[in-house]
Amino acid sequence: MFVPDKFFGRYQLEKSENFDEFLSSKGVNWFVRQMIKLAGLTKVISQNQEVGKYNMENLTSKKNTNYQGWELGKTFEALGLDGNQHQITFDFKDEVLSEHHIRLNEPETSAETYFYTIDDQNQLVMKMENNGIVCRRWFKKVEQK
Secondary structure (H helix, E strand, O other): OOOOHHHOEEEEEEEEEOHHHHHHHOOOOHHHHHHHHHOOEEEEEEEOOOOOOEEEEEEEOOOEEEEEEEOOOOOEEEEOOOOOEEEEEEEEEOOEEEEEEEEOOOOOOOOEEEEEEEOOOOOEEEEEEEOOEEEEEEEEEEOOO
16 A cells, blocks of 8 residues: 555645635634634645655644654654644545544544545645535645745
């Protein structure tokens, strides 16, 4: 099991669908939702130097996360964009890369999974769901810096 090359690259957030509704369904207050929506987001997915390992960076104007050397199906702990410590597991099945998070400070109620696909326009599409609200975010591939 491996992540296909088409997922590797630098992706800039271009548009979102139901993102405000998704955040609201998670109990994020209006002011914080506005701040999150204003922050730009770039995702960088790459192969690690070690065979079978990968990296993912989330770059925002407020905070960055950098997950280095993860393996598919293996759980690790790292800081999330929310500033909390998370258990994170990446997986790949049926052309979908998934990223599963559990906040260690709220393990019973905080499970989230993000699903990534590459669409016909070579964009990274991120899908999230909470309480029946489905959110999609499209990221356009940009040149590596």
